[in-house]
Amino acid sequence: xxxxxxxxxxxxxxxxxxxxxxxxxxxxxxxxxxxxxxxxxxxxxxxxxxxxxxxxxxxxxxxxxxxxxxxxxxxxxxxxxxxxxxxxxxxxxxxxxxxxxxxxxxxxxxxxxxxxxxxxxxxxxxxxxxxxxxxxxxxxxxxxxxxxxxxxxxxxxxxxxxxxxxxxxxxxxxxxxxxxxxxxxxxxxxxxxxxxxxxxxxxxxxxxxxxxxxxxxxxxxxxxxxxxxxxxxxxxxxxxxxxxxxxxxxxxxxxxxxxxxxxxxxxxxxxxxxxxxxxxxxxxxxxxxxxxxxxxxxxxxxxxxxxxxxxxxxxxxxxxxxxxxxxxxxxxxxxxxxxxxxxxxxxxxxxxxxxxxxxxxxxxxxxxxxxxxxxxxxxxxxxxxxxxxxxxxxxxxxxxxxxxxxxxxxxxxxxxxxxxxxxxxxxxxxxxxxxxxxxxxxxxxxxxxxxxxxxxxxxxxxxxxxxxxxxxxxxxxxxxxxxxxxxxxxxxxxxxxxxxxxxxxxxxxxxxxxxxxxxxxxxxxxxxxxxxxxxxxxxxxxxxxxxxxxxxxxxxxxxxxxxxxxxxxxxxxxxxxxxxxxxxxxxxxxxxxxxxxxxxxxxxxxxxxxxxxxxxxxxxxxxxxxxxxxxxxxxxxxxxxxxxxxxxxxxxxxxxxxxxxxxxxxxxxxxxxxxxxxxxxxxxxxxxxxxxxxxxxxxxxxxxxxxxxxxxxxxxxxxxxxxxxxxxxxxxxxxxxxxxxxxxxxxxxxxxxxxxxxxxxxxxxxxxxxxxxxxxxxxxxxxxxxxxxxxxxxxxxx
DNA sequence: AGCACGCCGACT
DNA sequence: GTCGGCGTGCTC
Numbered sequence: 001x002x003x004x005x006x007x008x009x010x011x012x013x014x015x016x017x018x019x020x021x022x023x024x025x026x027x028x029x030x031x032x033x034x035x036x037x038x039x040x041x042x043x044x045x046x047x048x049x050x051x052x053x054x055x056x057x058x059x060x061x062x063x064x065x066x067x068x069x070x071x072x073x074x075x076x077x078x079x080x081x082x083x084x085x086x087x088x089x090x091x092x093x094x095x096x097x098x099x100x101x102x103x104x105x106x107x108x109x110x111x112x113x114x115x116x117x118x119x120x121x122x123x124x125x126x127x128x129x130x131x132x133x134x135x136x137x138x139x140x141x142x143x144x145x146x147x148x149x150x151x152x153x154x155x156x157x158x159x160x161x162x163x164x165x166x167x168x169x170x171x172x173x174x175x176x177x178x179x180x181x182x183x184x185x186x187x188x189x190x191x192x193x194x195x196x197x198x199x200x201x202x203x204x205x206x207x208x209x210x211x212x213x214x215x216x217x218x219x220x221x222x223x224x225x226x227x228x229x230x231x232x233x234x235x236x237x238x239x240x241x242x243x244x245x246x247x248x249x250x251x252x253x254x255x256x257x258x259x260x261x262x263x264x265x266x267x268x269x270x271x272x273x274x275x276x277x278x279x280x281x282x283x284x285x286x287x288x289x290x291x292x293x294x295x296x297x298x299x300x301x302x303x304x305x306x307x308x309x310x311x312x313x314x315x316x317x318x319x320x321x322x323x324x325x326x327x328x329x330x331x332x333x334x335x336x337x338x339x340x341x342x343x344x345x346x347x348x349x350x351x352x353x354x355x356x357x358x359x360x361x362x363x364x365x366x367x368x369x370x371x372x373x374x375x376x377x378x379x380x381x382x383x384x385x386x387x388x389x390x391x392x393x394x395x396x397x398x399x400x401x402x403x404x405x406x407x408x409x410x411x412x413x414x415x416x417x418x419x420x421x422x423x424x425x426x427x428x429x430x431x432x433x434x435x436x437x438x439x440x441x442x443x444x445x446x447x448x449x450x451x452x453x454x455x456x457x458x459x460x461x462x463x464x465x466x467x468x469x470x471x472x473x474x475x476x477x478x479x480x481x482x483x484x485x486x487x488x489x490x491x492x493x494x495x496x497x498x499x500x501x502x503x504x505x506x507x508x509x510x511x512x513x514x515x516x517x518x519x520x521x522x523x524x525x526x527x528x529x530x531x532x533x534x535x536x537x538x539x540x541x542x543x544x545x546x547x548x549x550x551x552x553x554x555x556x557x558x559x560x561x562x563x564x565x566x567x568x569x570x571x572x573x574x575x576x577x578x579x580x581x582x583x584x585x586x587x588x589x590x591x592x593x594x595x596x597x598x599x600x601x602x603x604x605x606x607x608x609x610x611x612x613x614x615x616x617x618x619x620x621x622x623x624x625x626x627x628x629x630x631x632x633x634x635x636x637x638x639x640x641x642x643x644x645x646x647x648x649x650x651x652x653x654x655x656x657x658x659x660x661x662x663x664x665x666x667x668x669x670x671x672x673x674x675x676x677x678x679x680x681x682x683x684x685x686x687x688x689x690x691x692x693x694x695x696x697x698x699x700x701x702x703x704x705x706x707x708x709x710x711x712x713x714x715x716x717x718x719x720x721x722x723x724x725x726x727x728x729x730x731x732x733x734x735x736x737x738x739x740x741x742x743x744x745x746x747x748x749x750x751x752x753x754x755x756x757x758x759x760x761x762x763x764x765x766x767x768x769x770x771x772x773x774x775x776x777x778x779x780x781x782x783x784x785x786x787x788x789x790x791x792x793x794x795x796x797x798x
Numbered sequence: 799a800g801c802a803c804g805c806c807g808a809c810t
Numbered sequence: 811g812t813c814g815g816c817g818t819g820c821t822c
Contacts, residue, residue, distance in 0.1 A: 013820095017822040
């Protein structure tokens with residue numbers, strides 16, 4: 001008997017169901033395998049979590065078939081799924097699915113079949129023609145026909161039968177291989193009339209090993225009919241071979257050797273190496289300024305792990321996972337590296353994952369979900385840019401890769417290295433307390449200085465009559481670089497053209513009809529777009545409120561800056577990088593390469609250019625507006641601003657040429673901007689810690705966020721109030737409960753949102769209490785659409 | 799999640 | 811009297 005978690009993400013099915021193992025499969029079914037099981041009238045995918053001899057349930061049904069020969073989840077990952085479920089309060093099935101490549105998620109098909117040909121005469125005329133030429137009909141054809149009830153009646157009468165199928169999402173890629181069956185010495189004895197056929201066999205005489213079919217056709221310039229007759233004669237053989245899709249196929253990668261470490265690097269790597277050697281679990285914070293050579297420390301630590309016969313995981317933020325970054329690992333470790341990131345197709349991800357599972361690689365480099373790489377003998381886990389918020393998944397299961405890393409580190413008795421120039425406050429606080437070991441790299445490699453940073457008060461510019469988006473000083477410095485043929489990076493944390501569209505007469509701001517948020521103007525198609533629900537509309541000619549035609553665009557996005565640059569510096573060649581210009585596959589890389597090769601003077605972009613860029617000719621970085629994030633309703637907004645400004649500044653002057661940074665702002669006195677200007681993380685840390693203490697936020701308190709969503713405002717308010725009252729009755733007096741209040745964006749996609757924030761220091765029963773809430777309201781989600789979501793460590797409070 | 803079962807109002 | 815609306819409960 002097998003205990004199976006079925007692929008039905010709902011409260012009521014979030015427990016194991018027991019199934020008999022059919023006699024022919026006895027011994028073939030083990031925990032961690034996917035199986036197809038009957039569930040009610042249909043078939044679903046399930047995960048075997050245990051194999052036992054007894055069941056408390058009498059009427060067991062049988063497993064239909066296994067979907068794997070080997071388990072896809074090993075023992076550790078099964079354990080980890082329990083941990084995930086417990087910590088993020090998600091369904092078991094969601095935990096399994098997040099740990100596996102999407103290719104392994106089942107695809108369901110529903111069909112209807114004529115049970116037996118003669119029945120066709122007994123079918124209702126309305127549906128009879130559907131079965132004239134075939135017995136099986138896709139369910140969507142049934143729905144499209146508008147005759148659903150007739151189909152149902154015939155099904156009930158036993159004339160038709162509903163089929164449920166569970167399918168694999170992706171096939172293993174196969175190629176056709178050709179092998180010669182003729183030995184070289186036998187060649188002359190054959191009567192070969194055709195010159196082409198002879199040519200093929202002669203080729204094989206010199207190259208006896210198998211060759212890919214399409215490659216053979218191309219190199220010998222023959223048609224497939226030549227091959228066909230050879231196969232018919234039994235002189236060559238065609239076979240299929242399973243291959244990996246290789247996203248890095250046509251790239252030539254030069255091998256690199258370990259670099260000599262600086263004194264600081266050697267001092268930092270020492271404790272990591274001894275932790276690897278001693279197979280000891282420790283968490284290190286590698287705190288190193290931008291350009292201080294953290295990556296080399298990672299590379300050499302991994303080297304050690306590989307030498308020990310163990311494996312390593314390296315997490316890199318999605319936007320920093322550039323080919324440049326990947327190449328650094330591939331060039332050191334060659335084909336021992338698997339790369340997992342969102343740019344890959346489902347099939348490519350699956351193949352990279354299989355390389356790990358089959359132990360064909362030693363290192364996995366990837367974004368957040370790579371933390372679940374199915375290694376069995378981990379020797380190190382590295383998280384680069386540890387403070388990045390993209391390590392937190394914002395939908396279920398709402399896990400933080402850092403927490404998962406530490407949990408896996410404990411199981412494998414291996415070190416976890418968190419690297420950053422601007423660590424998150426939580427991490428730095430732990431490092432200061434000694435919970436994590438602090439390793440510092442305070443100097444840039446080759447002793448290049450950190451760039452000079454200048455903060456410009458844009459209010460003053462305005463007062464002096466400069467209404468442009470460029471301050472005089474930035475304008476001047478851009479001109480200077482253009483003359484000197486040095487490169488410039490301009491950063492603006494807002495894509496699109498303008499952030500909102502407003503009527504100048506009455507002040508009406510055009511809003512999304514489904515969400516409580518203003519629409520963003522996109523120039524290229526003259527449309528306004530909602531970044532939350534995707535709603536699009538044309539810009540109105542007159543104000544919908546007062547009828548005035550003074551419609552104006554406010555707030556500046558990258559598109560508008562690009563236009564402006566064209567006007568002010570017509571000679572400058574500009575590359576714009578944001579979600580809109582990099583969505584096509586490979587576009588990201590292409591733009592960066594072009595910039596690297598000097599095909600542009602100015603790189604203008606959003607977040608995505610803040611990281612990893614390491615180009616020698618960049619000597620000026622301009623931050624057009626440092627404030628965009630500062631005033632968001634989020635207790636981490638100062639931290640995020642500081643981190644971003646520091647990261648962007650770090651792009652300048654990394655090599656021989658000295659770098660300069662200009663930061664434009666309307667709040668130059670704000671400590672996160674001022675201290676980013678001084679590039680003084682330690683001082684920032686102290687200031688921000690004081691703020692967090694006063695306002696009772698992490699790392700002084702833990703937080704949990706409960707959000708209720710529903711189309712009816714009343715229902716939402718009523719529910720969140722009940723939940724809040726329940727929390728007050730159950731939580732300790734030292735715990736703070738904020739709210740209920742409307743979420744900062746009170747309505748998204750026509751659903752109202754109210755929330756309540758719990759801040760606590762010690763609350764041992766919290767998980768249990770939160771589970772009770774989910775249990776209680778979980779049923780309602782299904783019946784009336786009321787949605788209660790809980791995040792036990794929220795990063796976005798909106 | 800799906801699906802069946804079952805109980806009420808609007809029709810042939 | 812029957813068809814079809816959707817509220818309720820179950821799936822090993």
